[in-house]
Amino acid sequence: MAKKYIIAFDQGTTSTRTILFDEHAKVVAISQKELTQHHPESGWVEHDPMEIFRDQQATFREVLKTSGISIEAITGIGITNQRETTVVWNKKTGEPIYNAIVWLDNRTHEICDRLKKKGLQTYIAENTGLVIDSYFSGTKLAWILDHVKGAREKAEKGELLFGTIDSWLIYKFTKGKQHVTDHTNASRTLLYNIKELQWDGRILDVLKIPKGMLPLVQTSSSYFGDVDIDGHRIPILGVAGDQQAALFGQGGFTPGIAKNTYGTGCFMLLNTGTEAVSSKNGLLTTIACSLPDTEIQYALEGSIFIGGASIQWLRDNLLLIKNASETESICEETQELKDLYVVPAFAGLGAPYWDSEAKGAMYGLTLDTGKNEIIKATVEALALQTKDVLNAMQQDCNKKVQQLQVDGGASANNYLMQFQADMLNVPVERPKMLEVTALGAAFLAGLHAGVWELSELNKSREIERLFQPIMDNLVREEKYKGWLTAIERTKSNHE
Numbered sequence: 001m002a003k004k005y006i007i008a009f010d011q012g013t014t015s016t017r018t019i020l021f022d023e024h025a026k027v028v029a030i031s032q033k034e035l036t037q038h039h040p041e042s043g044w045v046e047h048d049p050m051e052i053f054r055d056q057q058a059t060f061r062e063v064l065k066t067s068g069i070s071i072e073a074i075t076g077i078g079i080t081n082q083r084e085t086t087v088v089w090n091k092k093t094g095e096p097i098y099n100a101i102v103w104l105d106n107r108t109h110e111i112c113d114r115l116k117k118k119g120l121q122t123y124i125a126e127n128t129g130l131v132i133d134s135y136f137s138g139t140k141l142a143w144i145l146d147h148v149k150g151a152r153e154k155a156e157k158g159e160l161l162f163g164t165i166d167s168w169l170i171y172k173f174t175k176g177k178q179h180v181t182d183h184t185n186a187s188r189t190l191l192y193n194i195k196e197l198q199w200d201g202r203i204l205d206v207l208k209i210p211k212g213m214l215p216l217v218q219t220s221s222s223y224f225g226d227v228d229i230d231g232h233r234i235p236i237l238g239v240a241g242d243q244q245a246a247l248f249g250q251g252g253f254t255p256g257i258a259k260n261t262y263g264t265g266c267f268m269l270l271n272t273g274t275e276a277v278s279s280k281n282g283l284l285t286t287i288a289c290s291l292p293d294t295e296i297q298y299a300l301e302g303s304i305f306i307g308g309a310s311i312q313w314l315r316d317n318l319l320l321i322k323n324a325s326e327t328e329s330i331c332e333e334t335q336e337l338k339d340l341y342v343v344p345a346f347a348g349l350g351a352p353y354w355d356s357e358a359k360g361a362m363y364g365l366t367l368d369t370g371k372n373e374i375i376k377a378t379v380e381a382l383a384l385q386t387k388d389v390l391n392a393m394q395q396d397c398n399k400k401v402q403q404l405q406v407d408g409g410a411s412a413n414n415y416l417m418q419f420q421a422d423m424l425n426v427p428v429e430r431p432k433m434l435e436v437t438a439l440g441a442a443f444l445a446g447l448h449a450g451v452w453e454l455s456e457l458n459k460s461r462e463i464e465r466l467f468q469p470i471m472d473n474l475v476r477e478e479k480y481k482g483w484l485t486a487i488e489r490t491k492s493n494h495e
């Protein structure tokens, strides 16, 4: 019998990748391209949507070339993407009218303040599961309509379309035939009612967004159209935002499973089943995934804006390291400085604080502080921020998370993972295969294609290492107490 392959497009904040999986969910080939980051003003982050599309095509072709697998052997494609990042394009020409405004961009904090002044916090929390913050797509879309000449009139005439990166890629790959998204991506826009499962008329009115520019929302594992490339057509059968895809790839389709992905940011998601748990502690309620003929599953999410990006900052701005992986041995060899903290609020503070105007800070500098101490405190900040969100999650659910499953680029760092287990006082489990985001998208597509059954998906999962907490309780408590003080001092409204 002919072998079946599934392709995953993984379009992340810093890179665009295509990964080819075989029917045993093993990686056969990967191709990756770095994505250019544009910072036209302080706090602004943009991507070129055409570069994203070109890179996705190029990595797809490259994977086919290096693997030697013929395009006919590809059963389906799954797409996973950086979420919230907003693209507006011309329906007829397929040309973007502005660069993609990236999730990290906080130019819309004034629009957010206006929404807060209108008293919309409770309505938005109850209906979208989100908080009012420039992180989400809604205010980014409103900004484009307000600032690009003629955009609002064109949008009202039905000439413009909006999408997150999944919608954009599908539109381009299907040559303009499909304008669609899935439930997980829709749930990150601030415009989608996660209980009624439809675009929210009241929020669209407040932001003056014409409903006609929004994509059709589909089940994450369903038919989204055909990729039309080099004279071939391959069906897109799965779509999910990257953090939900990672949860799915980690086997998080059962309630109670929590994962944390250490990429550009850090994103912890806990599957809460068919119950949309509202947070009282600064977390988000989001759609975990949607499968055909199954009730929607929800998750609680703690979104940390700066995770691995702070390691890139050490490398590219401070020139303290040459590559990210060096940080592991530096941390192992450097003595702990008790009161030294780096709070990487470079894009404000996300969960559970939601302070878009906070700026990064370093505390506790003395004459003993050298570059290695700063590196170590920066690495440790990933784990300390994660503790903030895990605490919030445990309070919201009123139960202890038993174990944390990890993935993402920075989860390769053994020092960080051990420190994480120590800080949380919870075992940290790292799978052998760290490409779980792409795997989640491949699973969604493979399920729809009939390559796999839901009950089989966990069979391919292998654990590479379990980090058990070993830190003394007093040491842990002292370290965390110091961190909370550093956070208080970093908040934009501190005394």
Ligand SMILES: Nc1ncnc2c1ncn2[C@@H]1O[C@H](COP(=O)(O)OP(=O)(O)O)[C@@H](O)[C@H]1O
Binding pocket: 012, 013, 014, 015, 262, 263, 264, 265, 307, 308, 309, 310, 311, 312, 324, 325, 326, 327, 328, 408, 409, 410, 411, 412, 413
């Ligand atoms: N060994 C390491 N230690 C610490 N951080 C690392 C390590 N390896 C990679 N990183 C960080 O992980 C991030 C890349 O992870 P990845 O999952 O590819 O991110 P994304 O999907 O957000 O583009 C980068 O920000 C990088 O600095």
Ligand SMILES: O=P(O)(O)OC[C@H](O)CO
Binding pocket: 011, 012, 013, 014, 081, 082, 083, 084, 103, 241, 242, 243, 263, 264, 265, 303
């Ligand atoms: O591209 P990543 O992996 O940093 O993920 C970005 C998130 O989806 C933002 O919400």
